[in-house]
Amino acid sequence: MSDIQTSTVSEEGFASTSQVGDFELTIDATDEEGPNPNAVLVADYASCFLPAFRVGGQQRGHDDLGKVQIDADADLDEDDDLEAIRFDIYVEADLDEETLDEILERAKGICHVHSALREELHADATVHGDAF
Template identity: 65%
Template sequence: MADIEVTSTSDEGFVTKSRIGEFQLTVDATGEEGPDPNATLAADYASCYIPAFRVGAQQRGHDDLGKVEIDVSAELDEDDDLEEIAFDLKVEADVDDEDLKEIVERAHDICHVDAALRDDLRADVSAEGDAF
C-alpha cells in the first residue's frame, strides 16, 4: 500500500476534485472554480516550508517564532510552466540575520516539497481506456 493515496476526478472541463483522506481539494486549470495547478503548487510549497522553517529554528534554539508568513511570487514561462518561485518570509520573533540565513537553508533541507521539486521526479503513469 502506498504512503499517500489521492483520488482525483474531473467529470468534465478543466476542474479536478481531489479526495485526500477526508479532505477535498478543488483545482481549476482556468482559475475560475478554484486555484490553478501552479498556484496550488506555490501554496503547497509555502505550506511545507513554514513548518520546516519552524523545525530548523528549533534546531538552532529559537523555539518561539510567533507568527511566520510567506508571500509567494512565481514567474511562468511562455508555456505557463513554473519558471521561478520566490518567498518573502516574515517572522514575528527577533532573529538576527545570521541565524535567519542558517534557518532558511536548514528549512530547504527539511521541506518535502523542496525535495520533490527536482528534475528527475516525474509521475510514473499507467493508463487504461474504457474504464468506467
C-alpha cells in the same frame, strides 16, 4: 502499499476534485472553480516550507519564532510552466540575519516539497526578522 493515496475526478471541463484522505480539494486550470495547478503547487510549497522553517528554528534553539508568514510569487514561462518561485519570509522574532539565514538553510533540508522539486525551481527565499 503506497504511503499517499489520492483520487481525482473531473466530470467535465477543466476543473477536478481531488480526495486526499478526509479532505476535498477543487483545482481548476481556468481559475473559475478553484485555484489553478501551478498556484496550488506554489501554495503547497509555502505550506510545507513554513513548518520546516519553524522546525529549523527549534533545531537552532529558537522555539518561539512568533508569527511566521510566507509571501510567495512565481513566474511562468511561455508554456505556462513554473519557471521561478520566490519566498519572502516574515518572522515576528527579532533574530539577527546570520541566525535567520541558518534557520532558512535548515528549512531547505527539511521541506519535503523543496526536496521533490527540480533544483532550478527551488524558491529564492529572503527572510525578514522582527517583521510584525
